[in-house]
Amino acid sequence: MNTQNGTSVPAIAIRGVTKRFGGFTAVDNVDISVPQGSFLVLVGPSGCGKSTLLRMLAGLETPSEGEFVFMGRTVSDGTRGLVADAGARDAGLVFQSYALWPHMTVAGNIEWPLKVAKWSKADRAARVDEVLGLLGISALKERYPAEISGGQQQRVAIARTIGPKPSILLFDEPLSNLDAKLRIEMRSELMRIHRATGATSVYVTHDQVEAMTMASHVAVLNNGRVEQFGAPLDLLENPRTTFVATFLGTPPANLIEVTRSGDGLVYEGLRLADARRAEAQEGLQLLYPAHGLAVGDVPGRPAITARFEEAAPIAGRTMVTAFSGGKRLTAMADGYFRAASGDTIRLSFLSEPSAVFAMTGERID
Numbered sequence: 001m002n003t004q005n006g007t008s009v010p011a012i013a014i015r016g017v018t019k020r021f022g023g024f025t026a027v028d029n030v031d032i033s034v035p036q037g038s039f040l041v042l043v044g045p046s047g048c049g050k051s052t053l054l055r056m057l058a059g060l061e062t063p064s065e066g067e068f069v070f071m072g073r074t075v076s077d078g079t080r081g082l083v084a085d086a087g088a089r090d091a092g093l094v095f096q097s098y099a100l101w102p103h104m105t106v107a108g109n110i111e112w113p114l115k116v117a118k119w120s121k122a123d124r125a126a127r128v129d130e131v132l133g134l135l136g137i138s139a140l141k142e143r144y145p146a147e148i149s150g151g152q153q154q155r156v157a158i159a160r161t162i163g164p165k166p167s168i169l170l171f172d173e174p175l176s177n178l179d180a181k182l183r184i185e186m187r188s189e190l191m192r193i194h195r196a197t198g199a200t201s202v203y204v205t206h207d208q209v210e211a212m213t214m215a216s217h218v219a220v221l222n223n224g225r226v227e228q229f230g231a232p233l234d235l236l237e238n239p240r241t242t243f244v245a246t247f248l249g250t251p252p253a254n255l256i257e258v259t260r261s262g263d264g265l266v267y268e269g270l271r272l273a274d275a276r277r278a279e280a281q282e283g284l285q286l287l288y289p290a291h292g293l294a295v296g297d298v299p300g301r302p303a304i305t306a307r308f309e310e311a312a313p314i315a316g317r318t319m320v321t322a323f324s325g326g327k328r329l330t331a332m333a334d335g336y337f338r339a340a341s342g343d344t345i346r347l348s349f350l351s352e353p354s355a356v357f358a359m360t361g362e363r364i365d
């Protein structure tokens with residue numbers, strides 16, 4: 001069904017999209033596409049352009065250059081100034097703020113877009129009950145937005161968006177107003193809804209845990225550009241830049257700046273790796289995941305002295321933050337580890353670095 005000339009047509013194709021505000025480039029030549037049913041997460045630090053990209057997907061902004069193609073159909077084209085309206089795009093948007101109509105009941109809010117789309121009365125009633133059930137909020141049907149909690153309001157907003165069965169769902173940080181526990185619950189809920197609707201979803205977040213748990217595809221954005229695009233595990237295991245390597249992953253990975261000395265790569269006089277991993281480069285950065293750094297000396301492994309900063313228990317182990325040479329390092333200790341801030345501790349490098357980067361941030365090995 002979803003084919004043209006025998007080849008599969010992406011549900012969403014973003015082709016060479018740039019967005020400028022005056023002289024400022026907010027989105028810079030973005031080129032990604034995903035198949036139907038994907039869960040694409042746009043992740044990156046504040047100001048990297050992810051909301052602007054989502055707003056263009058929703059048709060709320062026009063690209064300066066490039067085009068958006070949904071299911072083989074061009075819905076925005078920067079060169080021609082074309083932007084198809086929301087109905088023609090077949091996309092529904094869920095915002096961070098719920099923006100429910102306060103004078104309408106929960107059922108009324110969900111029914112409204114179906115009225116706009118000219119569904120029959122019987123079909124509307126059936127669909128409202130169906131999405132209320134899907135979101136687990138049937139009991140709230142006759143309440144007004146002021147009479148339900150924030151988490152429930154967000155469910156109503158999601159129910160309202162999926163009501164008309166859009167084939168593309170767009171989410172702009174929909175969970176950021178919820179408390180930590182509710183966020184985790186709603187994450188699984190959203191995944192369930194995504195699967196139940198069969199829609200292709202695009203989800204904006206600055207929370208990399210959300211990105212890694214929900215995505216089938218992740219685009220890491222930095223300064224308006226896609227720094228890397230791929231499956232979550234691929235990005236974790238094969239980061240192409242130091243930006244991706246340190247932005248993704250919990251706890252954060254460590255970058256150690258080393259210099260070449262003879263046949264070794266050396267940090268504070270300590271040989272950490274074989275210099276043949278990176279020919280002809282003087283300064284380099286070595287990547288160690290937090291679990292690659294242990295607290296305390298380990299026989300046969302290189303170790304450094306660091307200044308203890310803080311400890312956070314995680315699943316029976318302790319994530320330890322310490323400083324060495326002005327740089328923040330994250331290590332894992334077995335069991336529950338405690339020390340006073342400023343104490344001197346030892347950190348051991350348990351294995352070879354998982355990657356080697358140039359000082360410019362590009363991956364070498």
Ligand SMILES: Nc1ncnc2c1ncn2[C@@H]1O[C@H](COP(=O)(O)OP(=O)(O)OP(=O)(O)O)[C@@H](O)[C@H]1O
Nearest residue numbers: 021024026044045046047048049050051052053206
């Ligand atoms: N209408 C606008 N006019 C001028 N500059 C804008 C406009 N909208 C966004 N920008 C700028 O474009 C850049 C990207 O903004 P955008 O909102 O897409 O970032 P973001 O990654 O979603 O950030 P956040 O996580 O903080 O919401 C920012 O520097 C922002 O100031």
